[in-house]
Amino acid sequence: xxxxxxxxxxxxxxxxxxxxGLAAIPFLKQMGENxxxxxxxQLMDMIAISEATPGAIGVKMATFSGYMVAGVPxxxxxTIGIVMPSVIISLIVARLLVxxxxxxxxxxxxxxxxxxxxxxxxxxxxxxFCLVIFGAELRNLTREHFLLFDYKALILAALFLVATNKxxxxxxxxxxxxxxxxxLIF
Numbered sequence: 001x002x003x004x005x006x007x008x009x010x011x012x013x014x015x016x017x018x019x020x021g022l023a024a025i026p027f028l029k030q031m032g033e034n035x036x037x038x039x040x041x042q043l044m045d046m047i048a049i050s051e052a053t054p055g056a057i058g059v060k061m062a063t064f065s066g067y068m069v070a071g072v073p074x075x076x077x078x079t080i081g082i083v084m085p086s087v088i089i090s091l092i093v094a095r096l097l098v099x100x101x102x103x104x105x106x107x108x109x110x111x112x113x114x115x116x117x118x119x120x121x122x123x124x125x126x127x128x129f130c131l132v133i134f135g136a137e138l139r140n141l142t143r144e145h146f147l148l149f150d151y152k153a154l155i156l157a158a159l160f161l162v163a164t165n166k167x168x169x170x171x172x173x174x175x176x177x178x179x180x181x182x183x184l185i186f
Contacts, residue, residue, distance in 0.1 A: 003077045010062050010081030018117045021057030025124035037069045
């Protein structure tokens with residue numbers, strides 16, 4: 001039964017996950033809250049691990065989530081569940097693309113999906129920001145959280161934000177440096 005639920009949850013996530021792997025974050029956050037399979041803090045760990053390893057982030061987070069819930073078979077089922085909609089939709093779109101290549105309706109639909117994907121990713125980013133900097137989810141923030149924010153994490157995040165936009169280093173370099181800095185100062 002858990003495998004069917006895992007497949008269903010990740011199939012739905014894969015079906016509506018427009019905008020790449022980061023768009024999976026709000027779905028996974030909601031899934032964790034609804035099912036109790038993982039906490040928001042565990043989701044942040046999944047994001048960190050998924051960003052630090054090669055491959056598609058959404059697929060890696062699904063695999064990791066499934067593994068946490070039901071071991072190796074759960075990881076396999078969750079991975080198949082999140083990938084299956086893309087495979088099905090890609091096959092359908094490939095057959096129909098020739099017919100609708102110049103369609104203004106298709107252009108309009110894609111134009112509408114872009115800001116929706118951005119909003120979902122921004123909401124997930126804000127949730128992660130609040131948890132890392134203030135130690136609480138956005139809806140649970142109190143005045144005390146603002147007074148006790150983690151200034152070291154905020155400084156590190158700001159430095160890497162500027163560095164990634166100014167320096168043309170490989171992202172793995174920034175991940176390695178952040179891991180070392182985390183070990184040294186936190």
